[in-house]
Amino acid sequence: MTLLETTVHIGRAEPRLEARDKVTGHARYAVDHPIPGACHAWPVPAGFARGRITAVETEAALALDGVLAVIWHANAPRLEPGDDPNLLVLQSPEVSYYGQIIALVVATTPERAREGAEAVTVRADVSPPDSALRADHPGLYEPEIVNAGYRGRLDRGDFEAGYAASAVRVDATYRTPTEHHVAMEPHATTAFWERGRLDVFDATQASSTVRETLAALFGLAPQLVRVHNEHVGGGFGSKGMARPNTVLAALAARCVGRPVKLALPRSMVFALGGYRTPTIQRVRLGADSTGRLLAIGHDSISQTSRLTEFAEQCAVVSRVHYAPPNLTTSHRVVALDVPPPTWMRAPGECPGSFALESAIDELAVAGGWDPVRLRIGNDTDRDAEGRPFSSRHLVECLREGASRFGWADRDPRPAAVRDGRWLLGTGVAAASFPAITWPSTATARATADEHFEVAVNAADIGTGARTVLRQIAADALGCDEMCVEIRVGDSAIGYATVAGGSMGTSSWGWAVTKACRMLRERIDREHGGEVPPEGVAVTADTTADIAAREEYARHAFGAQFCAVRVDPETGEVRLDRMLGVFAGGRIVNPTTARSQLIGGMTMGVSMALLEQTVLDARSGAFVTADLAAYHVAVNADIPRIDVTFVPETDPHLNPMGSKGLGELGIVGAAAAVANAVHHATGVRCRSLPITPALLLPAVPG
Amino acid sequence: MVHVKPGSGCGVSGTETESDVTLHVNGREHQLRLDNRSTLLDTLREQLELTGAKKGCDHGQCGACTVLLDGRRVVSCLVLACSVDGAAVTTVEGLSAGRGLHPIQEAFIAHDALQCGFCTPGQVCSAVGLTAEETESPAAIREAMSGNICRCGAYTHIAAAVFEVAAAV
Numbered sequence: 001m002t003l004l005e006t007t008v009h010i011g012r013a014e015p016r017l018e019a020r021d022k023v024t025g026h027a028r029y030a031v032d033h034p035i036p037g038a039c040h041a042w043p044v045p046a047g048f049a050r051g052r053i054t055a056v057e058t059e060a061a062l063a064l065d066g067v068l069a070v071i072w073h074a075n076a077p078r079l080e081p082g083d084d085p086n087l088l089v090l091q092s093p094e095v096s097y098y099g100q101i102i103a104l105v106v107a108t109t110p111e112r113a114r115e116g117a118e119a120v121t122v123r124a125d126v127s128p129p130d131s132a133l134r135a136d137h138p139g140l141y142e143p144e145i146v147n148a149g150y151r152g153r154l155d156r157g158d159f160e161a162g163y164a165a166s167a168v169r170v171d172a173t174y175r176t177p178t179e180h181h182v183a184m185e186p187h188a189t190t191a192f193w194e195r196g197r198l199d200v201f202d203a204t205q206a207s208s209t210v211r212e213t214l215a216a217l218f219g220l221a222p223q224l225v226r227v228h229n230e231h232v233g234g235g236f237g238s239k240g241m242a243r244p245n246t247v248l249a250a251l252a253a254r255c256v257g258r259p260v261k262l263a264l265p266r267s268m269v270f271a272l273g274g275y276r277t278p279t280i281q282r283v284r285l286g287a288d289s290t291g292r293l294l295a296i297g298h299d300s301i302s303q304t305s306r307l308t309e310f311a312e313q314c315a316v317v318s319r320v321h322y323a324p325p326n327l328t329t330s331h332r333v334v335a336l337d338v339p340p341p342t343w344m345r346a347p348g349e350c351p352g353s354f355a356l357e358s359a360i361d362e363l364a365v366a367g368g369w370d371p372v373r374l375r376i377g378n379d380t381d382r383d384a385e386g387r388p389f390s391s392r393h394l395v396e397c398l399r400e401g402a403s404r405f406g407w408a409d410r411d412p413r414p415a416a417v418r419d420g421r422w423l424l425g426t427g428v429a430a431a432s433f434p435a436i437t438w439p440s441t442a443t444a445r446a447t448a449d450e451h452f453e454v455a456v457n458a459a460d461i462g463t464g465a466r467t468v469l470r471q472i473a474a475d476a477l478g479c480d481e482m483c484v485e486i487r488v489g490d491s492a493i494g495y496a497t498v499a500g501g502s503m504g505t506s507s508w509g510w511a512v513t514k515a516c517r518m519l520r521e522r523i524d525r526e527h528g529g530e531v532p533p534e535g536v537a538v539t540a541d542t543t544a545d546i547a548a549r550e551e552y553a554r555h556a557f558g559a560q561f562c563a564v565r566v567d568p569e570t571g572e573v574r575l576d577r578m579l580g581v582f583a584g585g586r587i588v589n590p591t592t593a594r595s596q597l598i599g600g601m602t603m604g605v606s607m608a609l610l611e612q613t614v615l616d617a618r619s620g621a622f623v624t625a626d627l628a629a630y631h632v633a634v635n636a637d638i639p640r641i642d643v644t645f646v647p648e649t650d651p652h653l654n655p656m657g658s659k660g661l662g663e664l665g666i667v668g669a670a671a672a673v674a675n676a677v678h679h680a681t682g683v684r685c686r687s688l689p690i691t692p693a694l695l696l697p698a699v700p701g
Numbered sequence: 702m703v704h705v706k707p708g709s710g711c712g713v714s715g716t717e718t719e720s721d722v723t724l725h726v727n728g729r730e731h732q733l734r735l736d737n738r739s740t741l742l743d744t745l746r747e748q749l750e751l752t753g754a755k756k757g758c759d760h761g762q763c764g765a766c767t768v769l770l771d772g773r774r775v776v777s778c779l780v781l782a783c784s785v786d787g788a789a790v791t792t793v794e795g796l797s798a799g800r801g802l803h804p805i806q807e808a809f810i811a812h813d814a815l816q817c818g819f820c821t822p823g824q825v826c827s828a829v830g831l832t833a834e835e836t837e838s839p840a841a842i843r844e845a846m847s848g849n850i851c852r853c854g855a856y857t858h859i860a861a862a863v864f865e866v867a868a869a870v
Contacts, residue, residue: 020810023815024794029752029755185757185819233817461817462817600854603854627762632850632852
């Protein structure tokens with residue numbers, strides 16, 4: 001791997017390429033495409049969490065004007081068995097979670113489809129569900145491998161001995177609730193079949209994966225399936241793989257022989273689009289009298305579904321941030337009658353950092369140490385498995401942030417600063433996220449007029465992928481970016497990895513760089529530096545390059561600083577300002593990078609103060625399944641967030657020297673808020689969200 | 702199902718379940734026969750192929766469907782099309798039709814006040830409507846833009862874009 005040396009375009013702040021299409025309403029999302037003859041589907045969700053369907057009465061629906069079909073397990077085309085049972089829609093009478101789809105009504109208009117769905121009657125034998133996560137659930141077990149391939153348990157040294165020998169100790173349990181992604185575009189698909197070929201416009205972060213999934217489920221050769229995702233209205237993990245809506249739309253289109261549009265009503269997204277599992281995390285910290293960490297214990301509990309296993313890797317953050325000689329980290333999950341949880345922005349690190357970075361703050365308070373200095377004093381150059389970090393500038397982030405934020409002026413005593421009736425406080429937390437790179441392919445084509453077309457099946461879910469990939473391509477080709485046309489969002493381009501795991505720019509950018517370099521080389525070697533009239537095209541695959549990298553712990557780091565005010569009479573917490581300082585390798589486009597990090601921090605503030613999905617344990621239903629009941633931050637909640645970067649050069653990542661930034665911004669953000677609330681009030685909030693109901697009884701008047 | 706008798710209520714003609722409605726959308730007149738249940742949002746999207754306005758919740762809770770109705774911002778998912786017979790509707794597509802971008806659209810690009818873009822048409826229409834509402838202080842503008850959710854978290858940039866244009870008006 002050779003780093004790109006001449007970087008004219010990389011590093012330049014540029015507006016996103018599709019901005020004009022987006023501000024004028026011309027950018028088309030999954031159900032915005034004008035497809036002649038398209039009809040509309042409306043699902044019938046299960047109103048119970050556990051049971052067996054005995055009958056679906058469809059006559060009343062079919063009698064309605066405009067209703068074309070009612071599809072359910074007795075009449076649905078058979079799907080091939082796959083490895084995700086949640087995608088085997090309308091195949092079985094068994095119901096495994098509240099909101100699982102029992103039937104699908106297809107009609108000529110959305111109004112008729114909805115009326116038809118309301119006219120369907122479902123009969124079922126229903127059992128009481130087991131849907132509530134609790135720390136003493138007898139079904140808890142310890143998976144060997146948790147999400148993202150991490151070992152479920154990792155111990156080093158002797159935790160119990162180190163903890164017992166510590167002069168200052170913290171033992172606290174933190175809870176995070178079920179949270180939902182709430183991407184603004186609900187999960188949606190347009191599907192149509194033509195001469196045995198299936199085309200879908202899908203709201204997905206991973207059209208290459210969706211193509212493979214659909215091909216397998218429908219028993220088709222992959223080249224007969226094409227998945228388009230030119231624009232995607234946010235994902236945050238919820239669109240990281242094929243979801244039930246995608247399969248339902250394809251199934252319905254096959255049944256009625258017409259194109260079908262299926263946009264899930266927002267209420268149904270809560271069960272069908274995935275969510276972040278609730279967590280219960282016990283953290284134990286021990287330090288010597290100087291603040292040197294001797295022991296960290298991080299034991300996490302989360303839930304999964306009966307259909308598929310998903311084990312949120314909360315404790316992995318404790319294998320990265322600090323390196324005490326004694327460590328124990330573990331994960332337990334329990335399979336409940338709930339919808340399958342999934343990745344949500346920084347799975348593992350996000351809820352895990354709330355627990356760890358809150359506990360570090362508790363340790364600082366208990367030991368009388370400054371929380372910035374305590375973190376700096378426990379920096380490490382290796383992770384818990386002994387791998388050296390390819391680069392790590394957490395200390396620089398903390399120092400730079402402390403300086404910019406004005407941390408030195410802070411009075412460490414809690415509840416000591418007032419502004420009128422408001423109590424003021426500041427908090428800090430560390431952030432990290434793995435810098436992942438996954439194999440991808442890209443194609444670069446040159447035409448005789450010195451024009452280049454670079455195609456990579458990236459998904460631009462709001463990240464600025466198109467824009468940064470064009471910058472990368474221009475530098476790899478050594479041309480002006482105006483000569484480069486970039487194409488993304490179409491599975492026909494060729495395999496590329498998901499827009500998730502903060503791996504997009506690194507993975508796609510490497511494939512683009514390789515294809516562009518190979519193209520240049522071929523033009524020089526085979527065509528004497530002149531592009532022939534028929535043009536030249538090269539396709540590159542990075543599988544071998546990525547496999548050949550040396551073993552390093554690769555992570556981006558950052559420091560979150562937060563100032564809040566708390567009204568002691570109402571318990572209301574308001575954000576005053578937030579600063580994030582991040583080390584993310586070479587920043588390809590400071591404009592889109594800042595936006596992404598600010599977005600992550602905004603979601604972190606939202607998580608800290610507002611977000612909570614309530615599950616009714618009697619029915620197994622998410623009862624907060626709309627945006628009036630599931631609160632997310634709005635404009636008035638976010639007065640000021642600043643982001644700045646610490647320069648970082650890392651030759652062990654990819655040719656751009658870049659690390660992903662999509663998830664880093666949310667990591668540590670909720671802890672920074674909670675730590676600031678503690679500083680303002682003296683009240684330690686170990687459960688999220690920090691609502692007035694939680695805070696008011698404890699806050700000093 | 703809602704039944705509107707011909708000629709009753711909103712003063713439109715039609716059948717038991719349908720109404721004849723005239724809408725002036727982005728300066729063009731459209732005479733439509735609509736299902737009485739059709740929202741203004743579904744009418745724009747499904748009948749007129751104006752898919753700029755988005756359906757984020759269908760409950761008036763997210764603002765992605767915001768359009769201007771006789772100059773005022775409304776969430777078009779909560780407006781029944783047959784109840785606004787004769788009205789003038791401006792969608793995001795109409796803000797730049799036939800000329801350059803609206804200053805709010807320019808400011809959104811300059812401040813990178815968008816990411817995935819799904820809420821952007823609603824944000825832009827809301828901001829355009831807002832500039833006619835004499836909302837001046839930054840806090841008041843942030844409050845007045847709070848009916849438009851942006852899950853990507855572009856709020857600080859959206860506010861900066863709207864401040865800039867509001868200050869210039």
